[in-house]
Amino acid sequence: MGNASWYGPGFNGRKTANGEIFDSEALTAAHPHLPFGSLVRVVNTEQGNLNWYVFNDRGPYQEGREIDVSYRVAGNSVLSTRA
DSSP states (O other): OOEEEEOOGGGTTSBOTTSOBOOTTSOEEEOSSSOTTOEEEEEETTTTEEEEEEEEEOOOOSTTEEEEEOHHHIIIIISOSOO
16 A cells, blocks of 8 residues: 555647557556556545556556556545545
């Protein structure tokens, strides 16, 4: 269990670590070392939301974050607005 962050708009259209083009509207996530194609269950413990996403990139590179998610994932009310 840990914190998540989301990709900013500057990443849309760039290549991900697995070679795909990043789409901020896709249901994808990044993790430092889990295999590409792995599924992750993301739960917002404050709201009780639960969803599954696929890893297609590496990151996050910010201390205290376990995964990065696409803008769409963040917009699905999965992430808390607290920092």
